[in-house]
Amino acid sequence: MDDDSLIKVAVDYYGKKKSLRAAQAHYYWGAAYRDMGRIPFAVDKYLDAIQLMPGENEFLAMIYDNLAECYEDEDLYDVAIESYRKSYQIVCRDKKSISYPLRGIAHVFLLQHQLDSALCYFQKAYDCVLAIQDSSMLPLLYNDFSTIYLEKKEYVRADEYVSKAISMMPSDNLSGAYHLKGMIMLGLNRLDSARYFFNKYKDEQDIYGEAVRYNGLREVEKRLGNWEAAMQYADAYMVVYDSIQKLSDRQKLDELMDNHELEEHKRMVSQQERAVIGYLVGTVFFLVLAGIFFFMWNDRRRKKRYIALQRELMQKRVDTMELREEKALESEDERINKLVELGEHQLKLCMSMFEETECYKKLQEMEKATPKQLLSMSSAFRMEINVAIREAFIDVMANLEKCCPALTNDDLFYCVLSLMHCSNRVIIELMNVSSDALKMRKSRIKGKLREDIFKYIYLD
Structure with a gap:
Protein backbone atom coordinates (compact mmCIF):
# COMPACT_ATOMS: atom_id res chain seq x y z
CA MET A 1 0.00 0.00 0.00
CA ASP A 2 1.39 3.41 -1.02
CA ASP A 3 -1.34 5.69 0.36
CA ASP A 4 -3.24 5.82 3.66
CA SER A 5 -6.01 8.19 2.49
CA LEU A 6 -8.69 5.49 2.36
CA ILE A 7 -8.06 4.18 5.86
CA LYS A 8 -8.12 7.78 7.16
CA VAL A 9 -11.80 7.96 6.19
CA ALA A 10 -12.55 5.11 8.60
CA VAL A 11 -10.30 6.63 11.28
CA ASP A 12 -12.11 9.99 11.06
CA TYR A 13 -15.50 8.26 11.07
CA TYR A 14 -14.92 6.25 14.27
CA GLY A 15 -12.96 9.00 16.01
CA LYS A 16 -11.06 8.66 19.30
CA LYS A 17 -13.83 7.21 21.45
CA LYS A 18 -13.09 3.75 22.86
CA SER A 19 -14.64 1.07 20.66
CA LEU A 20 -13.61 -2.03 18.76
CA ARG A 21 -14.22 -0.34 15.39
CA ALA A 22 -12.09 2.68 16.28
CA ALA A 23 -9.29 0.37 17.46
CA GLN A 24 -9.52 -1.67 14.24
CA ALA A 25 -9.36 1.50 12.12
CA HIS A 26 -6.16 2.64 13.87
CA TYR A 27 -4.69 -0.87 13.68
CA TYR A 28 -5.18 -1.01 9.90
CA TRP A 29 -3.76 2.50 9.64
CA GLY A 30 -0.66 1.22 11.44
CA ALA A 31 -0.54 -1.80 9.12
CA ALA A 32 -0.67 0.54 6.12
CA TYR A 33 2.30 2.53 7.47
CA ARG A 34 4.17 -0.71 8.10
CA ASP A 35 3.61 -1.84 4.51
CA MET A 36 5.05 1.50 3.42
CA GLY A 37 8.09 0.91 5.64
CA ARG A 38 7.23 3.85 7.91
CA ILE A 39 7.78 1.96 11.15
CA PRO A 40 7.67 4.91 13.64
CA PHE A 41 4.24 5.93 12.34
CA ALA A 42 3.09 2.30 12.42
CA VAL A 43 4.14 2.04 16.08
CA ASP A 44 2.28 5.27 16.90
CA LYS A 45 -0.97 4.01 15.33
CA TYR A 46 -0.68 0.57 16.97
CA LEU A 47 -0.34 2.28 20.34
CA ASP A 48 -3.43 4.39 19.56
CA ALA A 49 -5.31 1.19 18.69
CA ILE A 50 -4.34 -0.33 22.05
CA GLN A 51 -5.63 2.75 23.89
CA LEU A 52 -8.95 2.59 22.01
CA MET A 53 -9.62 -1.08 22.73
CA PRO A 54 -12.63 -1.41 25.09
CA GLY A 55 -11.39 -4.72 26.54
CA GLU A 56 -8.97 -7.63 26.18
CA ASN A 57 -9.51 -10.12 23.37
CA GLU A 58 -7.67 -11.87 20.52
CA PHE A 59 -7.64 -8.70 18.44
CA LEU A 60 -5.76 -6.83 21.17
CA ALA A 61 -3.26 -9.72 21.31
CA MET A 62 -2.80 -9.41 17.54
CA ILE A 63 -2.07 -5.68 17.89
CA TYR A 64 0.62 -6.45 20.47
CA ASP A 65 2.11 -9.11 18.13
CA ASN A 66 2.37 -6.62 15.26
CA LEU A 67 3.71 -3.92 17.56
CA ALA A 68 6.40 -6.34 18.77
CA GLU A 69 7.42 -7.08 15.16
CA CYS A 70 7.84 -3.33 14.57
CA TYR A 71 10.07 -3.11 17.63
CA GLU A 72 12.09 -6.04 16.25
CA ASP A 73 12.60 -4.14 13.00
CA GLU A 74 13.97 -1.22 15.05
CA ASP A 75 16.24 -3.54 17.12
CA LEU A 76 14.30 -2.68 20.30
CA TYR A 77 14.45 -6.23 21.59
CA ASP A 78 13.51 -5.69 25.23
CA VAL A 79 10.41 -3.69 24.28
CA ALA A 80 9.53 -6.29 21.64
CA ILE A 81 9.63 -9.11 24.20
CA GLU A 82 7.46 -7.07 26.56
CA SER A 83 4.83 -6.65 23.81
CA TYR A 84 4.92 -10.36 23.05
CA ARG A 85 4.47 -11.11 26.75
CA LYS A 86 1.40 -8.86 26.91
CA SER A 87 -0.03 -10.73 23.94
CA TYR A 88 0.76 -14.02 25.68
CA GLN A 89 -1.04 -12.89 28.87
CA ILE A 90 -4.19 -12.16 26.86
CA VAL A 91 -4.30 -15.51 24.98
CA CYS A 92 -2.61 -17.73 27.60
CA ARG A 93 -5.78 -19.81 27.98
CA ASP A 94 -6.36 -20.15 24.25
CA LYS A 95 -4.13 -22.94 22.92
CA LYS A 96 -5.03 -22.04 19.33
CA SER A 97 -3.43 -18.60 19.59
CA ILE A 98 -0.75 -19.03 22.23
CA SER A 99 1.90 -20.34 19.82
CA TYR A 100 2.19 -16.96 18.05
CA PRO A 101 3.53 -14.87 20.97
CA LEU A 102 5.71 -17.80 22.11
CA ARG A 103 7.28 -18.06 18.66
CA GLY A 104 7.71 -14.27 18.59
CA ILE A 105 9.59 -14.28 21.92
CA ALA A 106 11.80 -17.10 20.62
CA HIS A 107 12.67 -15.09 17.49
CA VAL A 108 13.72 -12.08 19.60
CA PHE A 109 16.03 -14.30 21.65
CA LEU A 110 17.39 -15.76 18.42
CA LEU A 111 18.14 -12.27 17.07
CA GLN A 112 20.09 -11.61 20.28
CA HIS A 113 21.91 -14.93 19.83
CA GLN A 114 20.48 -16.27 23.10
CA LEU A 115 20.10 -19.71 21.57
CA ASP A 116 19.08 -21.73 24.62
CA SER A 117 16.30 -19.29 25.51
CA ALA A 118 15.15 -19.22 21.90
CA LEU A 119 15.12 -23.02 21.75
CA CYS A 120 13.09 -23.18 24.98
CA TYR A 121 10.33 -20.92 23.61
CA PHE A 122 10.31 -22.63 20.20
CA GLN A 123 9.78 -25.91 22.06
CA LYS A 124 6.85 -24.41 24.03
CA ALA A 125 5.27 -23.19 20.80
CA TYR A 126 5.87 -26.62 19.23
CA ASP A 127 4.14 -28.37 22.16
CA CYS A 128 1.10 -26.09 21.78
CA VAL A 129 0.92 -26.77 18.03
CA LEU A 130 1.05 -30.52 18.63
CA ALA A 131 -1.68 -30.23 21.28
CA ILE A 132 -4.11 -28.57 18.85
CA GLN A 133 -2.79 -30.55 15.83
CA ASP A 134 -2.17 -27.43 13.74
CA SER A 135 -0.19 -28.84 10.81
CA SER A 136 0.16 -25.41 9.16
CA MET A 137 2.53 -24.25 11.90
CA LEU A 138 4.73 -27.36 11.94
CA PRO A 139 6.95 -26.58 8.88
CA LEU A 140 7.58 -23.07 10.24
CA LEU A 141 8.67 -24.43 13.59
CA TYR A 142 10.82 -27.13 11.96
CA ASN A 143 12.50 -24.33 10.03
CA ASP A 144 13.01 -22.44 13.31
CA PHE A 145 14.55 -25.48 15.01
CA SER A 146 16.85 -25.96 12.04
CA THR A 147 18.00 -22.33 12.30
CA ILE A 148 18.77 -22.76 16.01
CA TYR A 149 20.83 -25.90 15.49
CA LEU A 150 22.65 -24.31 12.55
CA GLU A 151 23.67 -21.45 14.83
CA LYS A 152 24.76 -24.01 17.44
CA LYS A 153 26.74 -25.78 14.65
CA GLU A 154 24.80 -29.00 15.24
CA TYR A 155 24.48 -29.58 11.51
CA VAL A 156 23.05 -33.12 11.59
CA ARG A 157 20.09 -32.14 13.78
CA ALA A 158 19.67 -28.97 11.76
CA ASP A 159 19.50 -31.06 8.58
CA GLU A 160 16.83 -33.34 10.10
CA TYR A 161 14.54 -30.44 10.88
CA VAL A 162 15.02 -28.55 7.60
CA SER A 163 14.32 -31.74 5.66
CA LYS A 164 11.01 -32.10 7.54
CA ALA A 165 10.21 -28.47 6.78
CA ILE A 166 10.93 -28.85 3.05
CA SER A 167 8.74 -31.96 2.86
CA MET A 168 5.76 -30.11 4.35
CA MET A 169 6.08 -26.64 2.80
CA PRO A 170 4.27 -25.64 -0.41
CA SER A 171 6.52 -25.42 -3.47
CA ASP A 172 6.15 -21.63 -3.79
CA ASN A 173 7.42 -21.05 -0.26
CA LEU A 174 10.64 -23.08 -0.23
CA SER A 175 13.23 -20.37 -0.96
CA GLY A 176 14.10 -19.74 2.67
CA ALA A 177 14.28 -23.46 3.45
CA TYR A 178 16.58 -24.06 0.43
CA HIS A 179 18.92 -21.34 1.62
CA LEU A 180 19.00 -22.87 5.10
CA LYS A 181 19.62 -26.32 3.61
CA GLY A 182 22.52 -24.92 1.57
CA MET A 183 24.10 -23.41 4.70
CA ILE A 184 23.77 -26.71 6.54
CA MET A 185 25.33 -28.65 3.64
CA LEU A 186 28.18 -26.14 3.63
CA GLY A 187 28.64 -26.75 7.34
CA LEU A 188 28.72 -30.51 6.72
CA ASN A 189 31.23 -29.89 3.90
CA ARG A 190 28.90 -31.53 1.39
CA LEU A 191 29.80 -28.98 -1.23
CA ASP A 192 27.93 -30.33 -4.26
CA SER A 193 24.71 -30.50 -2.21
CA ALA A 194 25.39 -27.01 -0.88
CA ARG A 195 25.81 -25.67 -4.45
CA TYR A 196 22.60 -27.44 -5.49
CA PHE A 197 20.47 -25.90 -2.75
CA PHE A 198 22.05 -22.44 -3.03
CA ASN A 199 21.19 -22.46 -6.75
CA LYS A 200 17.61 -23.53 -5.94
CA TYR A 201 17.24 -20.51 -3.67
CA LYS A 202 16.25 -17.78 -6.12
CA ASP A 203 14.15 -14.93 -4.83
CA GLU A 204 14.83 -11.75 -6.79
CA GLN A 205 12.79 -9.69 -4.32
CA ASP A 206 14.99 -10.73 -1.36
CA ILE A 207 18.19 -8.79 -1.98
CA TYR A 208 19.59 -9.81 1.38
CA GLY A 209 19.02 -13.49 0.61
CA GLU A 210 20.72 -13.00 -2.76
CA ALA A 211 23.78 -11.59 -1.02
CA VAL A 212 23.91 -14.57 1.33
CA ARG A 213 23.46 -16.99 -1.63
CA TYR A 214 26.30 -15.43 -3.62
CA ASN A 215 28.51 -15.49 -0.55
CA GLY A 216 27.63 -19.14 0.06
CA LEU A 217 28.35 -20.13 -3.56
CA ARG A 218 31.63 -18.21 -3.39
CA GLU A 219 32.63 -20.25 -0.34
CA VAL A 220 31.62 -23.51 -2.08
CA GLU A 221 33.68 -22.75 -5.22
CA LYS A 222 36.59 -21.56 -3.11
CA ARG A 223 36.67 -24.84 -1.18
CA LEU A 224 36.44 -26.79 -4.46
CA GLY A 225 39.34 -24.78 -5.89
CA ASN A 226 37.24 -23.18 -8.66
CA TRP A 227 38.86 -19.78 -8.25
CA GLU A 228 37.41 -18.20 -11.38
CA ALA A 229 33.84 -19.12 -10.36
CA ALA A 230 34.59 -18.00 -6.81
CA MET A 231 35.70 -14.59 -8.08
CA GLN A 232 32.55 -14.24 -10.18
CA TYR A 233 30.34 -14.95 -7.18
CA ALA A 234 32.44 -12.57 -5.10
CA ASP A 235 31.89 -9.82 -7.69
CA ALA A 236 28.15 -10.56 -7.75
CA TYR A 237 28.14 -10.42 -3.96
CA MET A 238 29.83 -6.99 -3.98
CA VAL A 239 27.31 -5.62 -6.49
CA VAL A 240 24.42 -6.82 -4.33
CA TYR A 241 26.20 -5.56 -1.21
CA ASP A 242 26.50 -2.08 -2.75
CA SER A 243 22.78 -2.16 -3.52
CA ILE A 244 22.10 -3.16 0.08
CA GLN A 245 24.20 -0.24 1.31
CA LYS A 246 22.29 2.20 -0.90
CA LEU A 247 19.02 0.69 0.26
CA SER A 248 20.18 0.92 3.87
CA ASP A 249 21.12 4.58 3.41
CA ARG A 250 17.75 5.28 1.83
CA GLN A 251 15.98 3.50 4.68
CA LYS A 252 17.93 5.52 7.22
CA LEU A 253 17.01 8.72 5.40
CA ASP A 254 13.35 7.66 5.26
CA GLU A 255 13.50 6.82 8.94
CA LEU A 256 14.95 10.22 9.76
CA MET A 257 12.22 11.88 7.70
CA ASP A 258 9.57 9.76 9.40
CA ASN A 259 10.96 10.58 12.82
CA HIS A 260 11.01 14.27 11.95
CA GLU A 261 7.44 14.10 10.67
CA LEU A 262 6.39 12.16 13.76
CA GLU A 263 8.04 14.67 16.06
CA GLU A 264 6.37 17.50 14.15
CA HIS A 265 3.03 15.74 14.55
CA LYS A 266 3.65 15.29 18.27
CA ARG A 267 4.64 18.95 18.56
CA MET A 268 1.39 20.04 16.92
CA VAL A 269 -0.61 17.74 19.19
CA SER A 270 1.30 19.11 22.19
CA GLN A 271 0.52 22.68 21.12
CA GLN A 272 -3.15 21.81 20.78
CA GLU A 273 -3.12 20.22 24.23
CA ARG A 274 -1.45 23.29 25.69
CA ALA A 275 -4.05 25.49 24.02
CA VAL A 276 -6.86 23.38 25.45
CA ILE A 277 -5.25 23.39 28.91
CA GLY A 278 -4.79 27.18 28.67
CA TYR A 279 -8.44 27.57 27.70
CA LEU A 280 -9.54 25.36 30.60
CA VAL A 281 -7.29 27.20 33.07
CA GLY A 282 -8.62 30.54 31.82
CA THR A 283 -12.20 29.31 32.09
CA VAL A 284 -11.65 28.00 35.62
CA PHE A 285 -9.93 31.26 36.60
CA PHE A 286 -12.84 33.28 35.18
CA LEU A 287 -15.37 31.08 37.02
CA VAL A 288 -13.42 31.43 40.27
CA LEU A 289 -13.32 35.22 39.86
CA ALA A 290 -17.03 35.24 39.04
CA GLY A 291 -17.72 33.09 42.10
CA ILE A 292 -15.68 35.40 44.34
CA PHE A 293 -17.41 38.45 42.88
CA PHE A 294 -20.85 36.89 43.37
CA PHE A 295 -19.98 35.87 46.93
CA MET A 296 -18.74 39.37 47.76
CA TRP A 297 -21.79 40.97 46.12
CA ASN A 298 -24.17 38.64 47.94
CA ASP A 299 -22.37 39.15 51.24
CA ARG A 300 -22.47 42.92 50.76
CA ARG A 301 -26.20 42.76 49.93
CA ARG A 302 -26.85 40.60 53.00
CA LYS A 303 -24.92 42.98 55.24
CA LYS A 304 -26.85 45.97 53.85
CA ARG A 305 -30.12 44.18 54.50
CA TYR A 306 -28.99 43.25 58.00
CA ILE A 307 -28.01 46.86 58.75
CA ALA A 308 -31.36 48.08 57.38
CA LEU A 309 -33.19 45.63 59.64
CA GLN A 310 -31.15 46.79 62.63
CA ARG A 311 -32.00 50.43 61.86
CA GLU A 312 -35.68 49.59 61.54
CA LEU A 313 -35.54 47.68 64.80
CA MET A 314 -33.88 50.64 66.52
CA GLN A 315 -36.65 52.87 65.18
CA LYS A 316 -39.23 50.53 66.68
CA ARG A 317 -37.42 50.73 69.98
CA VAL A 318 -37.61 54.53 69.79
CA ASP A 319 -41.32 54.30 69.02
CA THR A 320 -41.77 52.04 72.02
CA MET A 321 -39.99 54.51 74.29
CA GLU A 322 -42.13 57.39 72.94
CA LEU A 323 -45.21 55.28 73.57
CA ARG A 324 -44.15 54.78 77.17
CA GLU A 325 -43.77 58.56 77.57
CA GLU A 326 -47.32 59.07 76.25
CA LYS A 327 -48.89 56.38 78.46
CA ALA A 328 -50.37 58.98 80.83
CA LEU A 329 -52.46 60.43 78.00
CA GLU A 330 -54.02 57.12 76.95
CA SER A 331 -55.99 54.30 78.52
CA GLU A 332 -54.25 51.04 79.42
CA ASP A 333 -56.01 49.10 76.63
CA GLU A 334 -54.99 51.67 74.01
CA ARG A 335 -51.39 51.55 75.22
CA ILE A 336 -51.31 47.74 75.10
CA ASN A 337 -52.90 47.72 71.62
CA LYS A 338 -50.13 50.01 70.36
CA LEU A 339 -47.51 47.84 72.04
CA VAL A 340 -49.00 44.76 70.35
CA GLU A 341 -48.94 46.52 67.00
CA LEU A 342 -45.29 47.52 67.50
CA GLY A 343 -44.55 44.00 68.69
CA GLU A 344 -45.82 42.53 65.40
CA HIS A 345 -43.40 44.69 63.43
CA GLN A 346 -40.57 43.90 65.83
CA LEU A 347 -41.32 40.19 65.53
CA LYS A 348 -40.97 40.31 61.74
CA LEU A 349 -37.73 42.27 61.97
CA CYS A 350 -36.24 39.98 64.61
CA MET A 351 -37.27 36.92 62.63
CA SER A 352 -35.65 38.31 59.47
CA MET A 353 -32.41 38.97 61.36
CA PHE A 354 -32.45 35.57 63.08
CA GLU A 355 -32.85 33.80 59.72
CA GLU A 356 -29.45 35.20 58.70
CA THR A 357 -27.66 33.39 61.56
CA GLU A 358 -26.16 29.89 61.81
CA CYS A 359 -28.40 29.10 64.77
CA TYR A 360 -31.46 29.37 62.52
CA LYS A 361 -30.00 26.55 60.37
CA LYS A 362 -29.40 24.49 63.53
CA SER A 378 -25.83 17.62 73.08
CA SER A 379 -27.01 20.02 75.76
CA ALA A 380 -24.44 22.53 74.52
CA PHE A 381 -26.06 22.41 71.06
CA ARG A 382 -29.50 23.14 72.55
CA MET A 383 -28.13 25.83 74.87
CA GLU A 384 -26.47 27.63 71.92
CA ILE A 385 -29.80 27.85 70.10
CA ASN A 386 -31.59 28.88 73.31
CA VAL A 387 -29.21 31.80 73.93
CA ALA A 388 -29.30 32.91 70.29
CA ILE A 389 -33.13 33.07 70.28
CA ARG A 390 -33.23 35.04 73.53
CA GLU A 391 -30.70 37.56 72.14
CA ALA A 392 -32.40 37.89 68.75
CA PHE A 393 -35.93 38.35 70.15
CA ILE A 394 -35.09 40.45 73.21
CA ASP A 395 -37.26 43.34 71.93
CA VAL A 396 -40.26 41.05 71.40
CA MET A 397 -39.86 39.61 74.89
CA ALA A 398 -39.57 43.15 76.35
CA ASN A 399 -42.82 44.21 74.63
CA LEU A 400 -44.62 41.12 75.89
CA GLU A 401 -43.38 41.89 79.38
CA LYS A 402 -44.77 45.45 79.10
CA CYS A 403 -48.09 44.03 77.99
CA CYS A 404 -48.13 41.59 80.91
CA PRO A 405 -45.57 42.17 83.68
CA ALA A 406 -46.67 38.91 85.40
CA LEU A 407 -44.94 36.78 82.74
CA THR A 408 -41.66 35.13 83.83
CA ASN A 409 -38.56 34.82 81.62
CA ASP A 410 -39.44 31.19 80.75
CA ASP A 411 -43.02 32.28 79.95
CA LEU A 412 -41.69 34.95 77.60
CA PHE A 413 -39.32 32.45 75.97
CA TYR A 414 -42.18 30.00 75.47
CA CYS A 415 -44.25 32.76 73.86
CA VAL A 416 -41.43 33.64 71.48
CA LEU A 417 -40.96 29.97 70.47
CA SER A 418 -44.68 29.75 69.75
CA LEU A 419 -44.58 32.98 67.71
CA MET A 420 -41.71 31.39 65.72
CA HIS A 421 -44.03 28.42 65.02
CA CYS A 422 -41.65 25.90 66.57
CA SER A 423 -43.07 22.40 67.01
CA ASN A 424 -43.95 21.13 70.50
CA ARG A 425 -41.16 18.53 70.50
CA VAL A 426 -38.54 21.22 69.68
CA ILE A 427 -39.98 23.55 72.36
CA ILE A 428 -39.77 20.71 74.89
CA GLU A 429 -36.11 20.09 73.97
CA LEU A 430 -35.14 23.79 74.09
CA MET A 431 -36.91 24.47 77.39
CA ASN A 432 -35.86 21.10 78.84
CA VAL A 433 -39.32 20.34 80.27
CA SER A 434 -41.84 17.55 79.98
CA SER A 435 -44.97 17.66 77.86
CA ASP A 436 -47.22 17.95 80.91
CA ALA A 437 -45.16 20.78 82.35
CA LEU A 438 -45.44 22.63 79.04
CA LYS A 439 -49.22 22.27 79.07
CA MET A 440 -49.40 23.63 82.61
CA ARG A 441 -47.21 26.62 81.65
CA LYS A 442 -49.45 27.37 78.69
CA SER A 443 -52.50 27.27 80.95
CA ARG A 444 -50.89 29.72 83.42
CA ILE A 445 -49.92 32.09 80.56
CA LYS A 446 -53.52 32.03 79.33
CA GLY A 447 -54.65 33.35 82.68
CA LYS A 448 -52.14 36.19 82.60
CA LEU A 449 -52.62 37.50 79.03
CA ARG A 450 -55.48 39.22 77.34
CA GLU A 451 -57.51 36.76 75.31
CA ASP A 452 -56.76 38.38 71.92
CA ILE A 453 -53.02 38.46 72.65
CA PHE A 454 -53.05 34.85 73.79
CA LYS A 455 -54.84 33.74 70.62
CA TYR A 456 -52.33 35.69 68.53
CA ILE A 457 -49.42 33.92 70.23
CA TYR A 458 -50.95 30.44 70.37
CA LEU A 459 -52.80 29.99 67.11
CA ASP A 460 -54.35 26.71 68.23
Missing part, protein backbone atom coordinates in the same frame (compact mmCIF):
# COMPACT_ATOMS: atom_id res chain seq x y z
CA LEU A 363 -33.00 25.11 64.60
CA GLN A 364 -34.17 23.80 61.21
CA GLU A 365 -32.01 20.71 61.77
CA MET A 366 -33.84 20.11 65.06
CA GLU A 367 -37.19 20.43 63.31
CA LYS A 368 -36.19 17.84 60.70
CA ALA A 369 -34.48 15.45 63.14
CA THR A 370 -36.00 12.15 64.18
CA PRO A 371 -36.77 11.54 67.90
CA LYS A 372 -33.62 9.42 68.13
CA GLN A 373 -31.50 12.19 66.58
CA LEU A 374 -33.02 14.75 68.95
CA LEU A 375 -31.96 12.64 71.93
CA SER A 376 -28.41 12.44 70.60
CA MET A 377 -28.04 16.23 70.36
